Amino acid sequence: MADKKVNPMQLYKLLPQTNCKKCGMTCMAFATRLALREVELKECTPLFEEEQYKDQLTQLQNLILPLLDTEETGIKLDETKCTGCGNCVVVCPVDASAEPDTAFGKAARTTETVFRVEDGIVKIINLEKCRRFPPERMNCRVCEQGCYVNAIKIW
Amino acid sequence: MQDTVCCGCSVVCDDVAVTTKKATLQSLGLCKLGHEYCNSIFSKTRLTQPLLKSNSGKQKPVTISSAIQKSARLLRESQKPLIFGWSNSTTEAIQLGLKLAQVTKGVFDSTASFEYGALFDAKLHGGETGQVNLDDVRDSADHIVYWGVNPAESHHRHASRFTVFPKGKDIPEGRESRVVSVIDIRETESMRLANHQLILAPNSGDVEFLQALIAELEGTQDHLPEKVGGVPTIEFLSFAKQLRDADNVALFYGNGLVHSTHAAQTLPFLAKLSKLLNRGNHRCWTLPMVAYCNTIGSVKTSVATTKLPFSVDFISKGVKAVESIQTSITDSEFDSVLIAGWDALSFLPGPLAKALSSLPSIALSTHPTLTTDKATVVFPVALTGMETTGTVYRMDGTPVQLQPFAKAPKGVPTEEKLLSQLINGVISS
Structure with a gap:
C-alpha cells in the first residue's frame, strides 16, 4: 500500500520556494496549510503558469490525492490561549509511541512527536503524524478533550 | 539545549x-x-x-x-x-x-x-509535609481530588506530570484509569478534566460537604437534604462512592480550603477524611498545593x-x-x-x-x-x-x-x- 501520509516538508520541496507571496503567504506556510486543506493547490499560480514547474506540479497533484479523498479534518491551535501545560503532549497516543516517556508525564524533547512545548507554548511539529490524517483517519480528539483552555480545536 | x-x-x-x-x-x-x-x-x-x-x-x-x-x-x-x-x-x-x-x-x-500555617495547627501532616511522593501518585493514585485549587492557572504541569494524564505502574491507561474530582466554589478550567465537578456554596459549603462526606463514609448518615453544601445530593453520593471505592486517593488542597471562612473547622475535618480513607489496603495522600x-x-x-x-x-x-x-x-x-x-x-x-x-x-x-x-x-x-x-x-x-x-x-x-x-x-x- 502506498504511503498516504502527507508531510508539509514534502509539499514544500516541490513548491517554487520563491516566496513570491502571490498566494498571500510564504511557500512554507502554504505547504503547511495545504497539508491541512486550508488552501488549494491552484492558489499557487506560478505552478500552473510557469513551464519550469510542470513536473513538480504533477508530483504535487499526486501527493495531495490522499488528502482530497479524506474527510474534512484538521487541528487548529490558538497559541494565545495555550499555557504550555503539556496535557496534549502526554495524552497524544502518537507522542507515546514516538517518545514513550511522554506517556508517563515527561516533556517531549525529540523532534518525533506531534506536540512539543517550545518557549512555554505548545507547537504541532509533526501534523502529518496525527491519527486523524490518512492512513489511520481515526476520530481521535484526546488532545482537544485534555486542553484546559480550549486552545485546541478539531473539526 | x-x-x-x-x-x-x-x-x-x-x-x-x-x-x-x-x-x-x-x-x-x-x-x-x-x-x-x-x-x-x-x-x-x-x-x-x-x-x-x-x-x-x-x-x-x-x-x-x-x-x-x-x-x-x-x-x-x-x-x-x-x-x-x-x-x-x-x-x-x-x-x-x-x-x-x-x-x-x-x-x-x-x-x-x-500560606499554609493553619494546616500545621490541624495536625494534618504531623507538623511536617512531605509524606507524599508525587511519583507514587502518578504510579498508583486512581482517584485524584483537587479541592480549592485550580492547577490550570497555578501549577500548569501538575496534572500532566503527576496526577490526571500520565500512565503509571498501576495506571495502565493514564487518564482512563483514574477518576478526577474538582471541588471549588466556581467553575474553573481544571473542571474540564474532571469526572466530578462539584461546585460548593461559598462560606459554609465546605464544612457541610465535609461533614456529610465523613458521615457517609462512616455509615452514620441519617438524612440528606436536596443539596449538600450546594452540591446536588445525587452528585455528592456518586462522588462519595467513588472515593470509598478507590484504592489510592490523592487529595490536593489549596488556598480555597485553607483560607476559607471556616478553616478552623475544615482542616480538622479534612484530616479526619484522610484518616477514614486510609484503611486496610486503601490509601489517601493529602498534600497542600503550595505556590513557591x-x-x-x-x-x-x-x-x-x-x-x-x-x-x-x-x-x-x-x-x-x-x-x-x-x-x-x-x-x-x-x-x-x-x-x-x-x-x-x-x-x-x-x-x-x-x-x-x-x-x-x-x-x-x-x-x-x-x-x-x-x-x-x-x-x-x-x-x-x-x-x-x-x-x-x-x-x-x-x-x-x-x-x-x-x-x-x-x-x-x-x-x-x-x-x-x-x-x-x-x-x-
Whole structure:
C-alpha cells in the first residue's frame, strides 16, 4: 500500500520556494496549510503558469490525492490561549509511541512527536503524524478533550 | 539545549531544557509560567548594585562592602529583627537565614506561616509535609481530588506530570484509569478534566460537604437534604462512592480550603477524611498545593534545625514558637526586618505590609519590587535555579538539585554568599 501520509516538508520541496507571496503567504506556510486543506493547490499560480514547474506540479497533484479523498479534518491551535501545560503532549497516543516517556508525564524533547512545548507554548511539529490524517483517519480528539483552555480545536 | 530545573512554581520541573541565543531564551517543556520565569535572566530591570537609603529618603548605589557594613550594624543594634521570606531561596540560603536569626537573636519566619500555617495547627501532616511522593501518585493514585485549587492557572504541569494524564505502574491507561474530582466554589478550567465537578456554596459549603462526606463514609448518615453544601445530593453520593471505592486517593488542597471562612473547622475535618480513607489496603495522600518553589524547603530546614516549622524565636537559650506572627508584626514587636526570597510587601495583607514597611529593612531581591522600594538597604542577588546551584524541595518534599544555565550579572552575589558575608559582618562588628 502506498504511503498516504502527507508531510508539509514534502509539499514544500516541490513548491517554487520563491516566496513570491502571490498566494498571500510564504511557500512554507502554504505547504503547511495545504497539508491541512486550508488552501488549494491552484492558489499557487506560478505552478500552473510557469513551464519550469510542470513536473513538480504533477508530483504535487499526486501527493495531495490522499488528502482530497479524506474527510474534512484538521487541528487548529490558538497559541494565545495555550499555557504550555503539556496535557496534549502526554495524552497524544502518537507522542507515546514516538517518545514513550511522554506517556508517563515527561516533556517531549525529540523532534518525533506531534506536540512539543517550545518557549512555554505548545507547537504541532509533526501534523502529518496525527491519527486523524490518512492512513489511520481515526476520530481521535484526546488532545482537544485534555486542553484546559480550549486552545485546541478539531473539526 | 541544556538540562535545567525550573523554580517557577512548586512543581519544580526537572525534565526541561533551555538554550540562550542573542539575549533570548529558547526552552523545551517549560510551561508559560516557567518560560517567563527563566526568561527573567534577560530582564532589563534587573537589580545590579546594592542601594542604600540616604537621609533624604532616596536610595543611592553603594559598594557591596558598605551595604553589608550598614546592614550588619542595623541587625546588631536591633532588639528583635525579623528574618523573613525564603520561599524562593535555596535550602542552603535558608540554612544561613536561620543562622542569621540565631546570631541576631531574631525571629525566623517564612511564607509557609501565611500560606499554609493553619494546616500545621490541624495536625494534618504531623507538623511536617512531605509524606507524599508525587511519583507514587502518578504510579498508583486512581482517584485524584483537587479541592480549592485550580492547577490550570497555578501549577500548569501538575496534572500532566503527576496526577490526571500520565500512565503509571498501576495506571495502565493514564487518564482512563483514574477518576478526577474538582471541588471549588466556581467553575474553573481544571473542571474540564474532571469526572466530578462539584461546585460548593461559598462560606459554609465546605464544612457541610465535609461533614456529610465523613458521615457517609462512616455509615452514620441519617438524612440528606436536596443539596449538600450546594452540591446536588445525587452528585455528592456518586462522588462519595467513588472515593470509598478507590484504592489510592490523592487529595490536593489549596488556598480555597485553607483560607476559607471556616478553616478552623475544615482542616480538622479534612484530616479526619484522610484518616477514614486510609484503611486496610486503601490509601489517601493529602498534600497542600503550595505556590513557591521552596516553601517546603523552608519548613523542612526549619524543622531540621529547630524542630519548629516556621515562626521561630531565637531566645537566649534555644528557641520558642511565636504564637502569631501576624499579631507580632502589627503590634510592632520587631524593630527591623530582613526579607529574602519573597516580595513580602506585595503579597501580605495591607495592615501587615504597612507595619513592615515602617521598619528599617534589608531586602535581598533580583528585581525592583514594592519590598525593595521601601527598603533601607537593597542587595541584588542571583536568580534561584537559573544562576545558582543548591537544592530546593518540590511540593511533596522531594529534594531537587538545581542545574543553573546562566551567570548572574557582574558583581551580583548568590543569596548564600551574601548571607555568609552578612553573618560574618554581624559576628565580627
